[in-house]
Amino acid sequence: MSAETLAPLRPVSPATRWSRRAAGALAFAALIELVSRTGLADREFLPPATEIVWRAVILVTDADFRTHALTSLLAWAIGLAVAALIAVPLGLLLGSVPLIDAATRSVVEFLRPIPSVALIPLVALVIGTGLQHRVALVVYASLWPILYNTMYGLRGVDPVAKESLRSYGFGPLAVLLRVSLPSAAPFIATGVRLAAGVALILTVSTEIVAGRGEGIGVFIFFAGIAVPARMDAILAGVFWVGLFGVLVNALLVAAERRAFRWHHAQRGEAG
Amino acid sequence: MLEIDNLSHVYGGGTPNAHHAIEGLNLSVAAGELLCIVGPSGCGKSTLLRSIAGLIRPTGGQVRIEGQVVRQTPDNLAVVFQDYSRSLFPWMSVEDNVALPLRRRNLDKRQRQEAAKEALESVGLAGAARKYPFQLSGGMQQRVAIARALAYRPTLMLMDEPFGSVDAQTREDLEDLVLQVRGHHQMTIVLITHDIDESVYVGDRVVVLSKAPAHVVGDLKVHLPGPRDQISTREHPDFVHLRAEVGRLVRGHATV
Amino acid sequence: MRGTRTTVFRITVLAVLVLVWEAATWLAGSAFFPPPSTIVTRMHAMWFSGPFATLFLTDAAIGDILPSLGRMALGFAGGALAGVVLGLALGLSSRVYDYLDGVLQFLRAIPPPALVTVFLVVFGFGLRMQLAFIMFSIVWPVLLNTADGARSVEPLHLQTSQVFRLSRGERLRRVVLPSALPKMFAGLRLALSLSLIVMVFSELLPGTTNGIGFQLTSAYATFDLPAMWAGIVLLGVLGYLLNEVFLVVERRVLAWHHAAQQVVI
Ligand SMILES: Nc1ncnc2c1ncn2[C@@H]1O[C@H](COP(=O)(O)OP(=O)(O)O)[C@@H](O)[C@H]1O
Numbered sequence: 085m086s087a088e089t090l091a092p093l094r095p096v097s098p099a100t101r102w103s104r105r106a107a108g109a110l111a112f113a114a115l116i117e118l119v120s121r122t123g124l125a126d127r128e129f130l131p132p133a134t135e136i137v138w139r140a141v142i143l144v145t146d147a148d149f150r151t152h153a154l155t156s157l158l159a160w161a162i163g164l165a166v167a168a169l170i171a172v173p174l175g176l177l178l179g180s181v182p183l184i185d186a187a188t189r190s191v192v193e194f195l196r197p198i199p200s201v202a203l204i205p206l207v208a209l210v211i212g213t214g215l216q217h218r219v220a221l222v223v224y225a226s227l228w229p230i231l232y233n234t235m236y237g238l239r240g241v242d243p244v245a246k247e248s249l250r251s252y253g254f255g256p257l258a259v260l261l262r263v264s265l266p267s268a269a270p271f272i273a274t275g276v277r278l279a280a281g282v283a284l285i286l287t288v289s290t291e292i293v294a295g296r297g298e299g300i301g302v303f304i305f306f307a308g309i310a311v312p313a314r315m316d317a318i319l320a321g322v323f324w325v326g327l328f329g330v331l332v333n334a335l336l337v338a339a340e341r342r343a344f345r346w347h348h349a350q351r352g353e354a355g
Numbered sequence: 356m357l358e359i360d361n362l363s364h365v366y367g368g369g370t371p372n373a374h375h376a377i378e379g380l381n382l383s384v385a386a387g388e389l390l391c392i393v394g395p396s397g398c399g400k401s402t403l404l405r406s407i408a409g410l411i412r413p414t415g416g417q418v419r420i421e422g423q424v425v426r427q428t429p430d431n432l433a434v435v436f437q438d439y440s441r442s443l444f445p446w447m448s449v450e451d452n453v454a455l456p457l458r459r460r461n462l463d464k465r466q467r468q469e470a471a472k473e474a475l476e477s478v479g480l481a482g483a484a485r486k487y488p489f490q491l492s493g494g495m496q497q498r499v500a501i502a503r504a505l506a507y508r509p510t511l512m513l514m515d516e517p518f519g520s521v522d523a524q525t526r527e528d529l530e531d532l533v534l535q536v537r538g539h540h541q542m543t544i545v546l547i548t549h550d551i552d553e554s555v556y557v558g559d560r561v562v563v564l565s566k567a568p569a570h571v572v573g574d575l576k577v578h579l580p581g582p583r584d585q586i587s588t589r590e591h592p593d594f595v596h597l598r599a600e601v602g603r604l605v606r607g608h609a610t611v
Numbered sequence: 612m613r614g615t616r617t618t619v620f621r622i623t624v625l626a627v628l629v630l631v632w633e634a635a636t637w638l639a640g641s642a643f644f645p646p647p648s649t650i651v652t653r654m655h656a657m658w659f660s661g662p663f664a665t666l667f668l669t670d671a672a673i674g675d676i677l678p679s680l681g682r683m684a685l686g687f688a689g690g691a692l693a694g695v696v697l698g699l700a701l702g703l704s705s706r707v708y709d710y711l712d713g714v715l716q717f718l719r720a721i722p723p724p725a726l727v728t729v730f731l732v733v734f735g736f737g738l739r740m741q742l743a744f745i746m747f748s749i750v751w752p753v754l755l756n757t758a759d760g761a762r763s764v765e766p767l768h769l770q771t772s773q774v775f776r777l778s779r780g781e782r783l784r785r786v787v788l789p790s791a792l793p794k795m796f797a798g799l800r801l802a803l804s805l806s807l808i809v810m811v812f813s814e815l816l817p818g819t820t821n822g823i824g825f826q827l828t829s830a831y832a833t834f835d836l837p838a839m840w841a842g843i844v845l846l847g848v849l850g851y852l853l854n855e856v857f858l859v860v861e862r863r864v865l866a867w868h869h870a871a872q873q874v875v876i
């Protein structure tokens with residue numbers, strides 16, 4: 085390390101940072117291309133990046149693939165929405181009524197560590213392997229991050245704000261909706277963002293284990309068991325899933341930043 | 356010992372919000388001297404200190420220590436940072452914090468511990484060796500930072516507003532500690548402060564900086580009789596006269 | 612005092628709920644929801660009724676639980692080590708970080724199960740494939756969190772180590788690494804629960820011959836619901852225990868961090 089690097093970090097402009105990211109992505113693609121074309125890695129295992137991307141583009145024009153993708157998207161979105169609709173009110177309840185929290189804590193602590201994929205076979209037996217199967221598992225897995233973040237957010241609510249509202253004669257419900265919910269909102273948003281990633285994992289795993297019907301996981305699974313395996317199709321599918329994951333995450337981060345500027349400003353000052 | 360030649364520093368050069376922190380600053384410090392630098396807050400004192408320590412590369416002029424141009428942090432130099440609580444390592448005990456720099460000193464573990472103990476004793480913290488920084492008050496943390504610098508036995512010690520946020524009593528104790536230390540060890544000390552009284556009480560010489568961009572506007576030798584004493588020195592007529600003079604210099608350039 | 616009282620309260624509530632569950636399942640008599648007593652009896656018969664010499668583990672337990680745990684432990688260790696080393700290296704240069712940030716975010720966003728067929732095609736079925744799959748799945752959260760931690764070293768700490776002329780190695784070991792620890796542990800904790808999930812997932816795939824996931828699929832094939840519930844409960848208990856052990860380690864390693872934070876806040 086030279087003295088130069090130790091001087092206070094010179095802020096790099098967003099434009100520079102984005103161009104660096106793009107350069108990095110291009111270099112990564114070029115590396116794959118090179119490793120594949122020179123035969124350093126078996127071409128059946130790692131097709132050139134251009135072939136993967138080309139396949140990904142072709143797939144978009146393929147009606148079957150679009151059905152697979154839209155089915156997954158549907159399961160993901162419904163599951164995430166249902167999870168939020170359950171977890172936020174539940175979190176508000178548990179976070180604001182200590183008695184209920186204490187009573188249910190042991191159940192929550194018992195259920196949470198169960199790895200959600202372990203429920204895939206059981207849920208398949210109970211409700212079958214259609215869309216409802218995926219939605220059920222996505223809901224179960226996405227509940228926890230939202231629930232825990234909601235409860236965590238409520239813990240940090242400023243008691244003075246609550247007291248002052250109460251002193252004006254507002255009831256507990258009004259206090260919950262006017263003070264607790266808004267100040268827990270940034271945490272809830274974080275919970276939803278984490279849950280979005282978890283939901284994607286569960287959508288794909290449930291589809292792969294079920295191994296039938298429609299879904300991006302089903303598509304990837306069949307490309308894998310085809311003889312010979314169609315690696316370009318697998319990786320093209322993975323490319324779209326990964327891109328979707330990155331975009332959703334980036335979108336939610338940006339939305340959080342915009343919506344909760346006050347929150348981040350406060351944190352920045354304190355830290 | 357230390358020469359500063361026509362030093363300038365611009366933050367964010369070439370951008371619309373470029374800030375000229377230092378411009379055309381000349382200064383030289385003799386070996387064994389205790390120099391106090393006073394200047395209005397935000398004038399560029401910390402920037403000057405960072406340039407001396409080789410932590411930033413000034414945009415103009417040069418700093419020489421014992422004839423060598425400073426490009427990287429020179430050997431045998433210690434810094435007590437203004438933000439002392441963040442310069443201590445929270446994951447190390449007080450003793451380990453003090454002993455850490457001694458790793459470059461060819462000492463074995465026992466010798467390092469001994470040296471750390473001795474330094475902690477000299478700042479009155481012998482009992483806190485096994486504690487962690489967060490368990491100490493601000494003043495105690497500052498004394499740990501000073502002990503760390505002392506244990507290192509530097510030939511040049513730079514102190515950046517070292518008593519900025521301690522209570523009055525501790526502040527006086529620490530001022531006397533600095534005076535006592537330089538009596539025992541052959542050490543050149545540059546102490547930055549915004550407290551005019553402190554600069555006259557502690558220093559052999561007081562240099563006054565202008566407001567930004569900083570340059571030297573006053574350079575006074577301090578001749579005060581006998582060993583300094585918090586009560587009697589401060590009522591000595593020479594002290595009163597000097598602090599008035601320094602005050603005028605600081606104020607004159609702070610309001611212009 | 613309060614602590615023991617709430618614990619007693621929680622255990623009482625849990626016991627009551629289990630009893631209610633027991634009664635409800637008896638009354639409902641649904642094949643899908645066996646009573647808890649049946650599940651526990653089944654767990655005991657399947658796994659914990661073995662001879663003393665094997666600590667009461669049965670052959671089925673040795674054949675299913677241990678391989679699963681072994682794979683998970685190896686996969687976690689390998690992925691975590693790689694993530695920490697690469698994360699520290701990446702965190703040291705903000706320029707390199709900027710270049711790789713996008714690619715790494717992309718790799719992390721890929722749901723690991725989507726890649727399982729890639730590993731199947733490359734390695735065929737077996738231990739190598741499972742280990743590679745687990746490692747690849749968990750390495751990104753560890754790597755990115757560690758890099759983030761290594762980047763957030765207090766600038767004054769770096770300046771202090773420069774002033775006292777610490778060597779590169781000492782800087783890394785005594786300043787950068789400890790600063791990165793809190794975030795690194797956050798990443799490791801994510802990786803731990805993720806490694807349990809991908810371990811089970813990899814065992815649910817056709818072609819597996821042992822493991823807790825395999826036990827779940829064979830119970831599915833034979834419509835043996837008590838056995839299936841037994842597997843789920845076992846995984847829940849394992850998940851809980853692993854997390855507790857992790858917390859104990861974290862509390863020890865990050866004692867200074869937690870204590871310092873409490874004082875500040
Ligand atoms: N890294 C930096 N980048 C830009 N401006 C800085 C930086 N560090 C300090 N400054 C600015 O330079 C001026 C002098 O700062 P400093 O040397 O810390 O003053 P002092 O120590 O005398 O209070 C201040 O106006 C400060 O805002």
Ligand SMILES: [Mg+2]
Pocket residue numbers: 400401402437515516
């Ligand atoms: Mg300063």
